[in-house]
Amino acid sequence: MSTHLELRDLLGPYVIGALEPEEKLQVEEHLGRCSSCKDEVRDLRLAHERLTELANTEQTPPQDLKSRVLGDPPRLETRRAPLAAAAAILCALAVLGVLYSTGLFAPDEVAAANLEATALASRAGGELRVHEEDPNAQAELEVWGLPRPGPNQYYELWFGEEGGRVSAGTFTVDEGGQETLYMTVPEDASGYGQVGITLEEFPEEPRMSAAKPVLTGELEES
Amino acid sequence: MNGVADELLVGRVARSGDERAMSELYDRYAGLIYGAGVRYLGDQVLAEDLVQDVFTAVWRNASGFDPSRASFATWVYRITRNRATDLIRRRRARVRTVGGDTPFEPGEEDSTGELSRSFDLASALSRLSPAHREVLTLAYFDGLSQSEISRRTDTPLGTVKSRTTAALRALRESMSEGERG
Numbered sequence: 001m002s003t004h005l006e007l008r009d010l011l012g013p014y015v016i017g018a019l020e021p022e023e024k025l026q027v028e029e030h031l032g033r034c035s036s037c038k039d040e041v042r043d044l045r046l047a048h049e050r051l052t053e054l055a056n057t058e059q060t061p062p063q064d065l066k067s068r069v070l071g072d073p074p075r076l077e078t079r080r081a082p083l084a085a086a087a088a089i090l091c092a093l094a095v096l097g098v099l100y101s102t103g104l105f106a107p108d109e110v111a112a113a114n115l116e117a118t119a120l121a122s123r124a125g126g127e128l129r130v131h132e133e134d135p136n137a138q139a140e141l142e143v144w145g146l147p148r149p150g151p152n153q154y155y156e157l158w159f160g161e162e163g164g165r166v167s168a169g170t171f172t173v174d175e176g177g178q179e180t181l182y183m184t185v186p187e188d189a190s191g192y193g194q195v196g197i198t199l200e201e202f203p204e205e206p207r208m209s210a211a212k213p214v215l216t217g218e219l220e221e222s
Numbered sequence: 223m224n225g226v227a228d229e230l231l232v233g234r235v236a237r238s239g240d241e242r243a244m245s246e247l248y249d250r251y252a253g254l255i256y257g258a259g260v261r262y263l264g265d266q267v268l269a270e271d272l273v274q275d276v277f278t279a280v281w282r283n284a285s286g287f288d289p290s291r292a293s294f295a296t297w298v299y300r301i302t303r304n305r306a307t308d309l310i311r312r313r314r315a316r317v318r319t320v321g322g323d324t325p326f327e328p329g330e331e332d333s334t335g336e337l338s339r340s341f342d343l344a345s346a347l348s349r350l351s352p353a354h355r356e357v358l359t360l361a362y363f364d365g366l367s368q369s370e371i372s373r374r375t376d377t378p379l380g381t382v383k384s385r386t387t388a389a390l391r392a393l394r395e396s397m398s399e400g401e402r403g
Contacts, residue, residue, distance in 0.1 A: 009380075012387030016361060018368045044387070047394040054340045054347075055362045059257035065270055066248055069277045070241070166283050169275075169308050182311050184304040186283070 002026055008037055015044045113195050113217035120199065121146055121214040124177065128157075128195055128217065130185060137185040139168055146177040146214060149199065155214070158196045159189035166192070170200070193219050228294035228345055229287075236284035247294075248277060250348050251341075255302050258337050262306050275305040295345030299338055346396035354389035361386065 007030045013019050014027045031038050115126030126143035141157060149155065149172050157168045169183045197215040231247050234240035255276050259269025279301050287297055347355060360366045360374060368386065372379040 009384035009387050012390045013368055013383045015390065016386065018361075018383075018386075040391070043394045044390045047390045047397065050339060050343045050397065051347075051358060051362045051390075051393070053336055054254070054343045057257045057261065057337065057340045058253040058363065059260055059269075061252050061256040061273060062270065065256070065273060066245075066252065068270075069252070069274050070244060070248060166286065167279065169305075182308075184307050186279070186301075186304065 002030075004030070004034065004037070007034075008040065011037060011040055011044055015041060015048045111219040112222045113219045115143070115195070115197065115215035115217040117145070117215060118213050120212055124215055126197070126215050126217075128219070129222075130219065137189075139183045139185050141171075141181045141183060142179075143173065143197070143215065144176075144178045146173045146179075146197075148173060148175055148177065150201075153199055153201050156198050156200050157183060158198065159185065159192040160194045160196060161192045165196075195219060228348055229289040232280070232284050232287050232294050233289075235281065236287065244277075244281065247280065250344060251295075251298055252277070254340055254344050255298075258302060258340075259306065262337075263309055268309055272302065272305055272309060275309075276301050279305070293342075293345055295341040299341035302341075303337070343393075343397065346393055346399075349396045349399070350389065350392050353385065354392050357382065357385050358389050358393065 007027055010019060010023055010027050014024060019027065031041065111130040113128045115124075115128060117124040124143065124145035124147075126141065128142075129140045131138045131140065139157070143155075146155065154170045154172050156170045158165045159168055160166070166186045166189050168185055168189065169181075171179055171181050173179045195217050196213045199212040199214050226243075226246070228247065228250070231240075231243040234243040235247070252273055255273050256269050259272035260266055263269055263272065276298065280298060287294070292300075347358065350358070356375065357371060360371045361368075366374060368382050369379060371377070372382045375382070377385075
């Protein structure tokens, strides 16, 4: 006859359903008279159910995805100073006004920005409207007159303030240079008052030293 | 890097662009993000885009991560959900633009909270000892029986069984820590 401690050690495989029939019978008889082991089974079963859920959700990505995502080491090196790199676009943004300091995303608050063209896209323009929605604020972006990006280029929308910026997503435009997009405002952007759109290029990671702001604006409460 | 907390790893990424730390975070979460992408976006290519977008966002915004406000798992879950929402909207917009039939309707995004729980559990799993994590990984993700784990790890079957129990117990405690933290 197995002892309490020996049977307690089998509770994990019991919950998983991995015991031999004889062991399973012994454990079940023990559970009928041991409340602490019964409690333990309840706890282990919760962990087991969550693990099963996780295992059902996880899928093995394609093998080459990791190298595509993380890149080779020299590429990673270029990403080391995002704040320093943010300087160029933020300098461009800073001329447009003081920071919007009251915070953008208080409940029910809506903000908007007119996007002004830089010399890189002198015929372009745009509007950005921020809607407070649960769970995240949503940005409705309308742009026009933007040059069509080259084969390895794309546009990126940024929210920023002095010393930092966060990306809200990437996009491209049609031949007419127009696009209307709905993007989720990153939680990190809460309180950021400046917005900008840059022209970026694959495979380079965005670097401030090479940032090419094409549209900039300052968010104002609507 | 095994056993190093997610929050420490992302701190290393923020301070020095530590590639090994980023690689470890990828190993811990990429399968979950990719799986979520396949499920909610219904498309493997979009799921790959999702993984790319999420890790690019982690890389760029690591310096803005504040562990006092949320765990890394919660943070990366929110990024995943936001990026998935963007991808779904863009896909729907594109479908409307071309006026064709909708090829599929992506599932409701995590209406049951299952994905959120899975990120929390991935985080709890990462806090286990290597031996505990190994036995659970082999059982749940590689689908090995206790005997197969015994042979694979050259460990007596009885030890595998007691270790499985101890690992599930440690995971349950780690889940509770995460809920409190």
